[in-house]
Amino acid sequence: MDNKRTPKSKEKKVVVPQPIDYGKVPPQATDLEELVLGALMLEKDAYSRIGELLTSKSFYKDVHGKIYQAITNLAVKDEPIDMYTVTEELRKMGVLEEIGGPYYIAELTSKVTSAAHVEYHARIIAQKFMARELIRVSATIETKAFDEKNDIDDLMEEAEGLLFEVSQRNIKKDVIQINPVIEEAMKRIQEAAKQKDGYSGLISGFHALDKITSGWQKSDLIVIAARPAMGKTALVLSMAKNMAVDYEYPVAVFSLEMSNVQLVNRLIVNVCEIPGSKIKNGQLEQYEWAQLDHKIKALYNAPIYIDDSPNLSVLEVRSKARRLVKEHGVKIIFIDYLQLMNASGMNFYSRQEEVSLISRSLKGLAKELDIPIIALSQLNRSVESRTAAEGKTPQLSDLRESGAIEQDADIVCFIHRPEYYKITEDPITKKDMRGIAQIIIAKHRNGATDTVDLKFKSEFARFMNENEDADPYAMYGSKVMNGHIGNAPSPEAEYTLPAGSNDLTY
Numbered sequence: 001m002d003n004k005r006t007p008k009s010k011e012k013k014v015v016v017p018q019p020i021d022y023g024k025v026p027p028q029a030t031d032l033e034e035l036v037l038g039a040l041m042l043e044k045d046a047y048s049r050i051g052e053l054l055t056s057k058s059f060y061k062d063v064h065g066k067i068y069q070a071i072t073n074l075a076v077k078d079e080p081i082d083m084y085t086v087t088e089e090l091r092k093m094g095v096l097e098e099i100g101g102p103y104y105i106a107e108l109t110s111k112v113t114s115a116a117h118v119e120y121h122a123r124i125i126a127q128k129f130m131a132r133e134l135i136r137v138s139a140t141i142e143t144k145a146f147d148e149k150n151d152i153d154d155l156m157e158e159a160e161g162l163l164f165e166v167s168q169r170n171i172k173k174d175v176i177q178i179n180p181v182i183e184e185a186m187k188r189i190q191e192a193a194k195q196k197d198g199y200s201g202l203i204s205g206f207h208a209l210d211k212i213t214s215g216w217q218k219s220d221l222i223v224i225a226a227r228p229a230m231g232k233t234a235l236v237l238s239m240a241k242n243m244a245v246d247y248e249y250p251v252a253v254f255s256l257e258m259s260n261v262q263l264v265n266r267l268i269v270n271v272c273e274i275p276g277s278k279i280k281n282g283q284l285e286q287y288e289w290a291q292l293d294h295k296i297k298a299l300y301n302a303p304i305y306i307d308d309s310p311n312l313s314v315l316e317v318r319s320k321a322r323r324l325v326k327e328h329g330v331k332i333i334f335i336d337y338l339q340l341m342n343a344s345g346m347n348f349y350s351r352q353e354e355v356s357l358i359s360r361s362l363k364g365l366a367k368e369l370d371i372p373i374i375a376l377s378q379l380n381r382s383v384e385s386r387t388a389a390e391g392k393t394p395q396l397s398d399l400r401e402s403g404a405i406e407q408d409a410d411i412v413c414f415i416h417r418p419e420y421y422k423i424t425e426d427p428i429t430k431k432d433m434r435g436i437a438q439i440i441i442a443k444h445r446n447g448a449t450d451t452v453d454l455k456f457k458s459e460f461a462r463f464m465n466e467n468e469d470a471d472p473y474a475m476y477g478s479k480v481m482n483g484h485i486g487n488a489p490s491p492e493a494e495y496t497l498p499a500g501s502n503d504l505t506y
Helices: 028-042 046-050 063-077 083-093 099-109 118-148 150-171 177-194 209-213 231-246 260-272 277-282 287-300 314-328 352-368 402-408
Strands: 219-224 252-253 304-306 334-336 373-378 411-417 436-444 450-457 464-467
Touching: 028 046, 028 063, 028 099, 046 063, 046 083, 046 118, 063 083, 063 099, 083 099, 118 150, 150 314, 177 373, 177 450, 209 436, 209 450, 219 231, 219 352, 231 252, 231 304, 231 334, 231 373, 231 464, 252 260, 252 464, 260 277, 260 287, 260 304, 277 402, 304 314, 314 352, 352 402
Parallel strands: 219 373, 219 411, 252 304, 252 334, 334 373
Antiparallel strands: 411 436, 436 450, 450 464
16 A cells, blocks of 8 residues: 555545454453453462463453453562552553553452352453454455455465464463373383384384484474485485385375476486486386386385475465375375475564474474474585585584574484595595485484484485495396396396396396
């Protein structure tokens, strides 16, 4: 709307859009508001029981909201709460006469016979407030939707943001006595004991990593961070393949960077061990087609669910994740990658503040669904600016928009490939680092930190256990010995060896 003033003679009346009038009284419980306020001034411990349920905005009547704010001010200062102290606090706030003076305060306390049900009444007030908030949001969006000047995509983002704010306020969990928690803990210990490998979480397929983490644990937020070209997506896909194909865990992958076809192509490269360039242009030799046909069978019917929606918001992830867990029994979620997410059109002072909300929301989602969530993250350029003498190994401070990510994550891992920085030998152990990727566990809330070495086959975008050998016959489609095809998909299949190859043992 243009705020510039026009000459008085030409000035037009500006009509401000008003919420839609549904012809109904907004949800309210003013009688209960009076009872709750009166109980708070009569019962010594009443505020401690309902303080987290209500705010001054929860009350329908404005005067009740001001009285509750005075009570909150006293509670914060740890001062007594009664009709006299509340009256004095309202006087200090300069609103005593506005709310009806000392007489109205006395009248509120006279209406209360017992404070026994104050918590129940407070919950009803909170529910009425949430209903009014939903009506407010829907009315705002409806009004703007009628205005053709508004961009529909921007309006969708704003709607998501407003709904996300309302839903976040409603996420509360009651304190519970320890006994049921002990029972749940014992149940998980017993489940872990039944596992022959002793892992209590989901097995990633990388044995050295699983030994440190005992598998990815329920309700954990795991952040895997690296600079570009380190293999973040390759690690996620290698892990997703291990978990879905080898261990039959249903997994979900939210890919904000690649389309679903690109992602599946990377999976095909990983599983079939055919160079990505050939998968991309389709120029495969006869033996490679046979290899593709044979090995791709492992991916068919694998419980892998892919979502390649761009500009995914935390609200959308939350909604889709709930459905995936409910309908498909998904056990773990991968997000590639965190910095490409957004917070549904909400307004922030900085990108760091937005990323903070995203990481906090993902941690909350992991707890709510009781599954591990693995989110990839970018590192800032500090790694590149350091000299070889200073060390190229990533540190927690290298996390991009790092503060909240480091704080919210239960585990923070870095991918470091020394070979990328022309370092081919470990300076201490003298170990050959060519083809080696280090997974550095820099933060582990419930366990040890350490470094794990994995093999990295860049041509196949594949991470492997260090003691695991790639199929030595993969590039030829099958093992050929003495003219016999040992593991061909069918006896009738014909295979042609690469030009110049005379060795039949491979």
